[in-house]
Amino acid sequence: MKAKVHVTLKRGVLDPQGKAIEHALHTLGFDGVGNVRAGKVIELDLKATDADSARTEVEAMCNKLLANTVIEDYAIELVA
Amino acid sequence: MKAAVILFPGSNRERDAVAALEAASGTRPYEVWHRDTELPKVDLIVVPGGFSYGDYLRAGAMAAHSPIMREVKARADQGVRVLGICNGFQIVTEAGLLPGALMRNAGLKFICRTVTLRVENTDSAFTAKYRKGQIVRYPVAHHDGNYWADAETVKRLEGDGRVAFRYVGDAGEDDPLHNPNGSVRAIAGVFNEKKTVLGLMPHPEDAVVPLHGCLDGKPLFDGLVEALS
Numbered sequence: 001m002k003a004k005v006h007v008t009l010k011r012g013v014l015d016p017q018g019k020a021i022e023h024a025l026h027t028l029g030f031d032g033v034g035n036v037r038a039g040k041v042i043e044l045d046l047k048a049t050d051a052d053s054a055r056t057e058v059e060a061m062c063n064k065l066l067a068n069t070v071i072e073d074y075a076i077e078l079v080a
Numbered sequence: 081m082k083a084a085v086i087l088f089p090g091s092n093r094e095r096d097a098v099a100a101l102e103a104a105s106g107t108r109p110y111e112v113w114h115r116d117t118e119l120p121k122v123d124l125i126v127v128p129g130g131f132s133y134g135d136y137l138r139a140g141a142m143a144a145h146s147p148i149m150r151e152v153k154a155r156a157d158q159g160v161r162v163l164g165i166c167n168g169f170q171i172v173t174e175a176g177l178l179p180g181a182l183m184r185n186a187g188l189k190f191i192c193r194t195v196t197l198r199v200e201n202t203d204s205a206f207t208a209k210y211r212k213g214q215i216v217r218y219p220v221a222h223h224d225g226n227y228w229a230d231a232e233t234v235k236r237l238e239g240d241g242r243v244a245f246r247y248v249g250d251a252g253e254d255d256p257l258h259n260p261n262g263s264v265r266a267i268a269g270v271f272n273e274k275k276t277v278l279g280l281m282p283h284p285e286d287a288v289v290p291l292h293g294c295l296d297g298k299p300l301f302d303g304l305v306e307a308l309s
Contacts, residue, residue: 065145070180070229
């Protein structure tokens with residue numbers, strides 16, 4: 001099973017990279033864009049074959065290492 | 081005073097820390113590799129600056145899970161003093177020894193210059209040789225020094241006198257213009273609850289000899305030697 005982990009800064013935590021990207025998009029004429037947030041995607045191959053145990057394992061990875069839950073949120077996407 | 085300096089792949093300020101400690105204490109500190117699992121008996125552990133693991137994932141995140149950090153945490157729990165400077169601040173914070181997190185500088189730029197700080201609390205082995213409110217100048221060199229903690233944590237830190245240093249103007253005035261990296265409440269350094277762990281972004285070890293152009297970091301090391309010898 002494969003997993004994709006999306007890590008983004010929490011709402012309410014200033015995201016200067018997102019702000020810089022937003023500013024650049026405005027400069028390019030994309031006036032209709034706002035609230036740009038930058039994050040990262042981490043892809044994993046897992047030995048687990050069922051979704052429940054895969055999710056539990058990846059959640060543990062997120063809490064221990066992949067995300068800093070003081071400032072970041074994570075979302076797990078499982079791909080069979 | 082016996083000290084240990086922890087080395088990670090990518091540490092680059094360990095020599096400065098070793099020199100400052102040796103000059104202050106007259107004893108050369110141990111240098112301990114991150115893969116080691118044991119520490120000699122020491123009074124102080126320094127986690128130095130640099131770019132451990134190339135700042136992969138988040139600054140300090142990988143190093144915080146190095147084998148030696150389990151021992152550093154165990155010693156910290158016993159009350160052994162721990163000083164985390166720059167990347168070391170990021171590492172000990174990621175390891176959970178200090179609250180909050182260090183984020184990308186608000187201006188997105190790497191900052192390498194001297195900053196002015198106010199010593200906010202002198203009730204610790206690290207800051208005992210300063211006067212409360214004293215204005216000092218240390219260099220900074222970082223990309224991820226933007227200290228963040230939620231409002232409740234910041235209130236608790238300030239209420240308990242756990243803000244060690246704050247970025248201020250040259251005359252000691254509070255002014256957001258002199259906050260180089262966007263840190264919440266201009267916090268440059270924080271203590272743990274017992275004030276036995278200090279993390280700070282600026283480099284006191286680079287302000288200890290005349291050639292540095294500034295001696296303001298010397299009292300920090302002299303104070304540690306006095307308290308821990």
